[in-house]
Amino acid sequence: xxxxxxxxxxxxxxxxxxxxxxxxxxxxxxxxxxxxxxxxxxxxxxxxxxxxxxxxxxxxxxxxxxxxxxxxxxxxxxxxxxxxxxxxxxxxxxxxxxxxxxxxxxxxxxxxxxxxxxxxxxxxxxxxxxxxxxxxxxxxxxxxxxxxxxxxxxxxxxxxxxxxxxxxxxxxxxxxxxxxxxxxxxxxxxxxxxxxxxxxxxxxxxxxxxxxxxxxxxxxxxxxxxxxxxxxxxxxxxxxxxxxxxxxxxxxxxxxxxxxxxxxxxxxxxxxxxxxxxxxxxxxxxxxxxxxxxxxxxxxxxxxxxxxxxxxxxxxxxxxxxxxxxxxxxxxxxxxxxxxxxxxxxxxxxxxxxxxxxxxxxxxxxxxxxxxxxxxxxxxxxxxxxxxxxxxxxxxxxxxxxxxxxxxxxxxxxxxxxxxxxxxxxxxxxxxxxxxxxxxxxxxxxxxxxxxxxxxxxxxxxxxxxxxxxxxxxxxxxxxxxxxxxxxxxxxxxxxxxxxxxxxxxxxxxxxxxxxxxxxxxxxxxxxxxxxxxxxxxxxxxxxxxxxxxxxxxxxxxxxxxxxxxxxxxxxxxxxxxxxxxxxxxxxxxxxxxxxxxxxxxxxxxxxxxx
Numbered sequence: 201x202x203x204x205x206x207x208x209x210x211x212x213x214x215x216x217x218x219x220x221x222x223x224x225x226x227x228x229x230x231x232x233x234x235x236x237x238x239x240x241x242x243x244x245x246x247x248x249x250x251x252x253x254x255x256x257x258x259x260x261x262x263x264x265x266x267x268x269x270x271x272x273x274x275x276x277x278x279x280x281x282x283x284x285x286x287x288x289x290x291x292x293x294x295x296x297x298x299x300x301x302x303x304x305x306x307x308x309x310x311x312x313x314x315x316x317x318x319x320x321x322x323x324x325x326x327x328x329x330x331x332x333x334x335x336x337x338x339x340x341x342x343x344x345x346x347x348x349x350x351x352x353x354x355x356x357x358x359x360x361x362x363x364x365x366x367x368x369x370x371x372x373x374x375x376x377x378x379x380x381x382x383x384x385x386x387x388x389x390x391x392x393x394x395x396x397x398x399x400x401x402x403x404x405x406x407x408x409x410x411x412x413x414x415x416x417x418x419x420x421x422x423x424x425x426x427x428x429x430x431x432x433x434x435x436x437x438x439x440x441x442x443x444x445x446x447x448x449x450x451x452x453x454x455x456x457x458x459x460x461x462x463x464x465x466x467x468x469x470x471x472x473x474x475x476x477x478x479x480x481x482x483x484x485x486x487x488x489x490x491x492x493x494x495x496x497x498x499x500x501x502x503x504x505x506x507x508x509x510x511x512x513x514x515x516x517x518x519x520x521x522x523x524x525x526x527x528x529x530x531x532x533x534x535x536x537x538x539x540x541x542x543x544x545x546x547x548x549x550x551x552x553x554x555x556x557x558x559x560x561x562x563x564x565x566x567x568x569x570x571x572x573x574x575x576x577x578x579x580x581x582x583x584x585x586x587x588x589x590x591x592x593x594x595x596x597x598x599x600x601x602x603x604x605x606x607x608x609x610x611x612x613x614x615x616x617x618x619x620x621x622x623x624x625x626x627x628x629x630x631x632x633x634x635x636x637x638x639x640x641x642x643x644x645x646x647x648x649x650x651x652x653x654x655x656x657x658x659x660x661x662x663x664x665x666x667x668x669x670x671x672x673x674x675x676x677x678x679x680x681x682x683x684x685x686x687x688x689x690x691x692x693x694x695x696x697x698x699x700x701x702x703x704x705x706x707x708x709x710x711x712x713x714x715x716x717x718x719x720x721x722x723x724x725x726x727x728x729x730x731x732x733x734x735x736x737x738x739x740x741x742x743x744x745x746x747x748x749x750x751x752x753x754x755x756x757x758x759x760x761x762x763x764x765x766x767x768x769x770x771x772x773x774x775x776x777x778x779x780x781x782x783x784x785x786x787x788x789x790x791x792x793x794x795x796x797x798x799x800x801x802x803x804x805x806x807x808x809x810x811x
Contacts, residue, residue, distance in 0.1 A: 345561075345562060345564070345581075345584065345585070345586045345639070345640055346561040346562040346584045347562055348483045348560075348562035348563060348564075349560065349562060350480055350483070351480035351481065351560065352480070360721050360723075362713070362717060362723070362725070362730055362733050362734055362737075363733070363734050363737045363738065363741075365713045365716060365717050365721075366709065366710060366713040366734045368475065368713070369472075369475055369476070369709045369712050369713045369716070370404075370472075370705075370706065370709040370713075371471055371472075371474070371475045373471050373474075374467060374468070374471035374472070375397065375400060375401075377451060377467050377471070378400060378449065378450070378451060379395055379396075379397060379400060381450040381451055381452055381453060382395050382400075382445070382448050382449050382450050383395055383448075384450070384453060385448055385450040385454065386448040388454065388455070389448070391444075391448065393444065393445070393448050395445060395448070397742075398742040398743075398744070399437070399441070399445065399742075400445075401738050401741075401742040402436050402437050402738060402739060402742045402743045402744075403437070403442065403445050403446075403449075404706065404738060405436065405734075405735045405736070405737075405738030405739045405742070405743070406421070406433055406436070406437065406442060406692075406735075406739070407690045407692055407703060407706060408688075408690065408706065408710065408731055408734060408735035408738070409421075409430065409432065409433060409735045409736075409739075410690055410691040410692045411688035411689055411690050411691060411707065411731065412688045412728060412731065412732065413430060414691045415428050415691075418442075418692045419439060421433045421434070421439075422434050422438075422439040432736060432739050433739070434746075435739075435743065435745045435746075436739040436740075436742075436743025436744070436745070437743055437744070438746055446692075446694065449702075450464075451464060451465060451466075451467045451468060451702075452464055452466070452467065459535070460532065460535045461498075461499055461500050461532045461533075461535060462500065462530050462532050462535070462698075462701075464698045465530075465698045465701040465702065465705075468701060468702065468705045469528060469529065469530060469705075472528070472705060472708070472709060473527055473528065473556070473557075476524075476525060476526050476527065476528075476712060477526060477527065477557055477558065479524065479526065479716065481520070481526055481557065481559055481560070481563060482520035482521065482522070482524075482563075483562070483563060483564060484520070484521050484563075484564050484566065484673075484674040485518055485519065485520055485521075485526070485559070485563060485564070485565055485566070485674075485677065486518075486519055486520075486521070486565075486566045486567070486674060486675050486676065486677040486678050487516070487517070487518055487549065487550050487553060487565060487566070487567040487571060487678070488517060488519075488567070488568065488675075488677075488678035488679065489504075489514050489515065489516060489517065489531075489570070489678070490514075490515040490517050490528070490678060490681070490682045490685075491504065491507055491508075491509035491510075491512045491513070491514060491515070491682070492509075492512045492513040492515060492700050492701055492704045493509045493511070493512045493700060494511060494512040494513055494697070494700045495511055495512075496695075496697055497697075498513075498697050499533075500513055500514075500530070500531070500532050500533070501513065502514045502531070508682075508686070509686075512700070513530055513531075513700070513701065514530070514531040515528050515529065515530050515531070516528065516529045516530075516531060516536075516538070516549050516552075516553060517529075517553075517678045517681070518553040518554070518557055518559075518678075519677035519678045519680070519681050520677050521673070521674045521676070521677045521680075522677065522680070522715050522718075522719055523677055523680035523681040523683075523684055523711065523715050524677075524681070524712055524715040524716065524719070525678070525681050525708065525711075525712060526557050527553045527556050527557040528708075529552070529553065529556070530701075537556075538552030538553070538556070539551065539552045539555060541579070543573065543575045543576060543579065544573060544575075546567075546570050546571035546572065546573065546576065547571065547573055547575060547576035547579065549571060550565060550567055550571050550576060550580075550587075551576075551579065551580075551583075554583075554585065559585070561583070561584030561585065562584065562585075562586075563585055563586065564585070564586030564587075564588065564640060564674070565580065565585055565586060565587050565588070565589075566588050566589060566670075566671055566674045566675040567587075567588075567589040567675075568589060568590050568675070569589065569590040569591055569592045569595075571589060572587075572589030572590060572591050572592075572595065572637060573591075573595050574591075574595065574596075574597070574623070574637065576589075577589075577622075577623055577637055577638075577639050578622075578623075580639065581622045581623075581639045586638075586639060586640040587637075587638065587639050587640070588636065588637070588638040588639075588640060588667055588670060588671050589636065589637065589638075589671070590634060590635065590636055590671070591625075591635045591636065591637055592635075593635070596625075596635065599618060599625060600618070601616060601618070601625075601627050601635070602616060602627070604633040607627060607629055607633050608629060608632070608633050610629050611629070612629055612630060612651065612662055613628075613629065613630075613662035613663045613664070614628075614629045615627065615628045615629070615644075615646070615663070615665055617644045617665070619642070619643075619644070622639050622642075623637055623638070623639050624637070624638050624639075624641045624642065624643075624644065624667060625637045626638075626644065626665045626667055626668065628664070628665055628668055630651070630662075630664075631651075634668065636665070636667050636668050636671055638667040638670075638671075640667070640670075641666065641667055644665065645665070645666045646663045646664060646665055646666060647663075647664050647665075647666050647669050648661050648662070648663065648664065649661070649662055649663075649664035649669070650662075681708070681711055681712075681715075684711040684714070684727055685704065685707045685708055685711055687727060687728075688707070688710075688727065688728065688731055689703070689704075689707055690703035690706060690707060710730075710731055710734070711727070713730070713734075714727050714730045714731075717730065763795070763796060764796055764808075764809060765809065765810075767809070768795075769794075769795055770793050770794070770795050770796065770805075770809055771793070771794050771795070772791050772792070772793065772794070772800065772802055772805050773791065773792060773793075773794045774790055774791055775790055775791065775792050775799070776790060777790055780792065780799035781799060782799055782800055782801045782804055783798045783799055783800055783804075783808060784800060784801070784804035784807055784808045785801065785804055787801065789801045791805075793805070793808075793809075
């Protein structure tokens, strides 16, 4: 925009700041046009809008620095800029946009000027930023993400036994809290539980068995019927004792309730996160959401269309590509234990999980369009993290890309990209139009991918941007963990709202144990074999066999009676033993029914089968 001191000249915000670098005056600079929305690009951690945002201009995003501006105060004089000052150009730095064909034809490119000059004056909106006039920090175009240095493996994890590994990832501190709070809860209810650690571990083992040996009702595990009974469970704990533990198991003191909606299950996430953080974080991690299935009524229950689990509790998670979860945090609205960055919910989740997990610089994050904004990528760059994620069209703001509806009509594999400061933004046409932003690449590179051609009914090779290939390779860690948990999920249910979180935590610890066993101990067992080994060992080591057998079930009696009175092939036979008691009269006999296998006198034979 032209200035009174320099007619015909147009200045960006960065140029005005550079010319005022020696001045200590506080100036009002109006930016044209508005390039950000909802305070996402301000450096403030408050909820104020961009209309009156203040902050350190050295940390302003490049899109604001490139915006045209003027000084509303006509009394302020701008110094003459040097003739050879590159700041008098139409933008702070060259922004390059290229269109690349996805076929094997010759690649054509087109350099397009900064998009800010394509906006008509009458359509511009004004954004006012109050800052101290000082020279802006120049962007380092040669910036590279710090080199990833893996953390040394904790020598405390030395055992190769799957059971010991599981009990490490479901730590003793959590088991001790469960013991204490369960006995306290039973005492508050006027009952005596006297739960011991052996009984608690046996209880865990039975829950794990229900994940792969499912029955419609949990009591059938103790049945004598051959089609549903489980001898391992019956020989480890009485059914009534299991019911007592099930009704009293607790994690917190109900007398110290707080306003946190997830008050009852906070110890689960705290202790599991503490032990998971002891494992070195991989170079590539993914941030995504997991769902804990729940169909009851609760204020924190979520609905996500298109997910395998649509109803339940949402868990923000940070996981490696192998499926090992390093950090998890339940979403409970304002009580979510993540820092508020002022950049929006998605960026706050990514940065909050990174802080809680103490992720070292050099780690590369991958996240979907729920989390990705240009402001997040800028902040991740400042913190030394790699960041790559898909973006929604509403978050692109003024990026000069072809509209998705138009770009969808181009051949499959076509791409266009923009290089801006430390970011590479790519739009690619595949089954649908996808947009990815990354701060881990400074140049646009491509690889080959195979796609099915419906017309030719063959696999075609198409060009694929490398940043999208990296995203597809490393993004699925959280979904992989979710898939493993759902395979052999604990099947014993309860009406308590927090029970799904309790059993999910047990399965999550099992999956993390297996991922650790497979990655760090080079174990070859699959998840089912690993879980079976852990569950059976817990029952054998810590279970107590009942001293006497329980009564027969009504189903077993009904089956026996149906055979007894069918009047088919019942014949007396001599067993050779004189120490069996007749089922009818109770006297000693050496004869028995060959079909019913019941001791009977010959004279009692007819009466037993007819009355």
